Amino acid sequence: MKTKRWKYAVAIIFMMSVLFPFGAPKSDAASKYVELELQWKDGRINHIQTLLKDGVTYGSFFSLGSGAGLNWKMEGENTAVLSGYNKRVVVRMGSKIAEVNGRKVDMGREPVWYISHLYVPIKFLASALDGELANQDLKTGKVTVTGLSNYKDTFYGSVMGYNYTIRAATGDIEITNVYTGQKNSIPLGIKDIDVNTHDLTIDFKLTPKNLLVVTVEYTNRKTKDYDLYTLIFKNQGLIRKSAAHGLMEKFEILKPDGTIQLMDDQNLRVIDDGSGSVLEVTAR
Structure with missing residues (x-):
């Protein structure tokens, strides 16, 4: 019966909301729900309903994992895994022993399946996600x-x-043709991407003469300072690239006269639209 419930949970988990919103319609066992406040290092605060069973508060394994940016998958019929950059959490139905980055951890209680969610003790789950039960x-x-x-x-x-995909593990930008699947990787030099302290955005601009300008801001x-990475493409081929670190003011890449500005840590280059030729170089 547990195995059937488990498979059913996997089949419908995508149809459930990532987190139960506080105040949502309650089930016939709604008295078992209590409020859970999640405070994230990246500034988010969530208020959700969570399960209280036999005096122990549980958190949704897949929902909190998704909120943490982790991917979930099944390894066999009774093993659930959350994984991502430098994090892997494994729990097994019928066992109090979990694994966090290969280290065995006693959760105190076994996982619980309830209303389409897999729950584990919140104290364990908070610790596995580098947090703590504060109150x-x-x-x-x-x-x-x-x-x-x-x-x-x-x-x-x-x-x-x-x-255009940037992966924290490499800091490179991977470009994939959606029609052919052909991929090309370009080193950016971004090191130690940390979304708990930084924002990373990718933006695109097309110049009047059809050059594609791709900018990445970290x-x-x-402190509000940012690193700016700029790539210029002509007919999908990379023709110019620059990286400037520690900027405080907004930098305008496309100038009113139709030229393009590229900034690195030493110089400012003025680029001709269309050809991509360097028209002028000045020291910063």
């Missing part, structure tokens, strides 16, 4: 978890039939 209100049952990490490791953009949320 539990004995009157209301509300639990507050702080310091949860985001492990998102892949960033996407798409334009003109091409997908911004420190606290």
Whole structure:
């Protein structure tokens, strides 16, 4: 019976919302739900309903894992896995022993399947996601978890039939033709991408003479300084690339006179639209 329930959970998990919103319609066992506040290192705060069973508060394994930017999958019939950049969490039905990055951890209780969600003790799950159970209100049952990490490791953009992907593990930008599947990788030099402290955005601009300008901004949320990576393509071929670090002011790449500005850590280059030729170089 447990195996059938487990397979059923996997089949319909995509049809469930990633997180139960607080105040959503309650099931016939709604008295078993309590409020859970999730505080993330990247600044997010979520309020959801979570399961209280036999005096133990549980968190949704797949939902919190998705919120942390981790991918989930099944390994066999009774093993659930969350994995991503530098993080792998494994739990097994019928076992209190989990694995976090290869290290065995006693969760205290076995996983629980309830209303289409797999639940594990929230104290364990918070710790596995580098957070901690900060407070539990004995009157209301509300639990507050702080310091949860985001492990998102892949960033996407798409334009003109091409997908642009940046992976934290390499810091390169991978360009894929959506029609042929052909891939090309270009080193950017972004090191140690951390979405808990920084924002990463990919933007696209087409010049009047059909050059494609791709910009990647990696911004420190606290200090507001950012690194700017710029690539210029002509007929899908890379013709110019630059990287400038520690910028504080907004930098305009496309100038009113129709030229393109490229900045690196030493120089400012003025590029001709259309040909991509360097018209002028000045020291910063």
